[in-house]
Amino acid sequence: MATIIIDGQSFELPEGAKFNAIQAAKHFGIDIPYYCWHPALSVVANCRMCEIEVGTKDPATGEIKMLPRLVPGCQTPARDGTVLVTESAKVLEHRKNIMELLLINHPLDCPVCDQAGECGLQDYSYEHGRAAHRFVEERNVKPKKEVSDLIVLNQDRCIMCTRCVRFTREIPGTAELHVMRRGDHGEIAIFPDQPVDNPLAGNVVDLCPVGALLDKDFLHNQRVWFLSKHDGVCTGCSTGCNISVEENAGKVWRHKPRHNPYVNDYWICDEGRYGYKAANSPTLLGGNYVLEGKDHHGVPTDRFVKRLNETLTTRILDKQSVLGILSPYLSVEEAFAAAQWLASLTNRVELALGPVPVRGEDLTFAPDKTKGRSGDTSFIVPRPFTISAEKAPNRAGVEMMLDHFGKGAVPFEKALESVASHPIVIVFGGSPDESWIEADQVAALRKAEVLVLFDTTINPLADVADFVAGIASFAEKSGTYVNRDRRLQRFEAALPPREGVWPLLDLIAIVSGDGKAPIRSQEILKAAARVVPGLAKVEDGLVPELGLNLDSKDQPIPDAGFQDDWTLANVSTV
Ligand code: SF4
Known part of the structure; x- marks a missing residue:
């Protein structure tokens, strides 16, 4: 077992770790x-902030030999016998000097800076900076630059860490950003007419540690300390990126990526990033509503449920059959509860999968693992990132539920043919998208004598259905999804359901009249795992933080990824 000594204490490195x-x-x-x-x-290793004292311990004699000067921690491999000193007077003085250097031209504009509250510079100035500013010369003030329609660069805040430059080169491989000039004249720049508009562009804002690169969509909209963060899973495509859904005052204000090395690593695409807007849409x-004549009339839930149940009971007693269509936007729990309810109505029920939207082809960014490496001192394990079609x-x-309750996933087109x-x-x-269903599909479904819709948006099918129940949107519900790699992932509700709207799980429990039906998604997942073979690995309705691979065991991750955690909460503890 490899042993490392940090500040005089011995620690055993985990087997196979590449730290x-x-x-x-x-x-x-x-x-x-x-x-x-x-x-x-x-x-x-250009910011020099992580410099520490480094040495080695001779395994035979136990003698420790330290290097004569400070060394960047990012370039120092953690091996058996490595000795690190992170808090000596020499290291602390060095950090103070680096902070003073980085802050020479940096404006003291924290009160109006969007990064305040999640700023690395703010955090470390409290922790490692000097109280007094000794620089009396004129500051080097550089103007703002638009680097894309969505991203602004506040040059005077930039510390030339080059995270943004390396990202565009190494992850999407588009290399729109570069460093222009040198030393005090150095600037982050784009080439003329080549903005940072690759599909992953917004990640440069998350990577910038100091608020130099900012998202114009979020700019001056909220102070970050007012935002509550909720663990979510993006619904934009079948990749299922892990996101933080950040809300305040009943509105979602932004999506940020959450680290998951098995799914999205540290990134999300711009489509998912700005997908938060659907949670606040006026078309929810x-x-x-019940269709009377040509118009829909709003009715309270109890009257709606009574009328729906009367209609269904009369027709089912008359031996009429039911076609149930389950969209791929339902959670596992919603699909289970919906299919279970439909199966309980009659044995003359057919279940089908709703339309699965496909746009273009999968877009995979496969980083070049050799780029930027120097010897064995680059500890990156870049993983491919796919935006699914x-x-x-x-x-x-949903297909898993259809397999269990029906005769497999009848495709939507085939289901439309069987409406008669x-x-x-x-x-x-x-679906958060009101155009999820096309006009000819609506016309085919409308041929049914009774058309019932549970949905989130005002859409062409809602315009013609006999019964329309508004249900909680993707941001208002909890549950699990199974992504393209068959990873089961849990997401939590960011907002309470809007007034007059129920989460689908509650509404099914009310409509089915089963007062004892579980409506907590964890309980439903637990019940589903008992009977649906594909969910057999789920224990007690619990899903691990990084999700559960339903088919095989996860490969161990060789690097210890972690998210930057520059937050106001850290500052307040200093
Ligand atoms: S990430 Fe921010 S601080 Fe670092 S070089 Fe880019 S703009 Fe400057």
């Missing part, structure tokens, strides 16, 4: 400050 000094120290609860280093980017359905989060999970033989059609939608 540098920053990662090893972090693993054992010791923080080494850094700016330019990022676990998924090449190592350049706001209640329950399939624009729904849970086809695999099913007088009752019940559709469970849930």
